[in-house]
Amino acid sequence: MPEPRYWLFKSEPSSYSYDDLQSENDQTAEWDGVRNYQARNFMRDDMRVGDYVLFYHSNAKPPGVIGTARIVRESYPDDTAWDSNSRYYDPKSDPANPTWLMVDIKAETRLPRFVSLNELKANQSLADMQVIKRGQRLSIQPVTLEEWAEVLAMADRPEP
DNA sequence: GCCAACGTTGGC
């Protein structure tokens, strides 16, 4: 697989929305709480400063892409794993050899309009995009340049 | 609220 440079990050807006990201200092947040090995490996092995992110609202009505962001810090230990008060606490993660990592992302632009999952599914050129596939639960997914460009182009066109 | 899909856990 070629080295990905474009990503889709899922977040439930009821717990952390694009508005929340834009409200942060410098519109930048630690992307903590990732507890899936495949998603962690993407952060550890493939994600670099400057990579592009589609910010996706999952478990929303409707779900879809709301804005873009950039990677501004490469992977480093997720310290919520050692915080027994955190919902992401994982006592099996050894501070000397951390199991879980996070990156920092910075909000870039809110899309001119929200692009819903239904619209993504209806677009034939996005047929291979992971997020439209049934049962795809990964919270961090690679996106191709073509998919990235198409989603942004959709947001520039009127709602169909 | 339902439930399919899928990752993780743990008994064996």
Place this chain on the structure above:
DNA sequence: GCCAACGTTGGC
């Protein structure tokens, strides 16, 4: 190492 049970995700 297998796999049933369980918990979570997330669309609908």
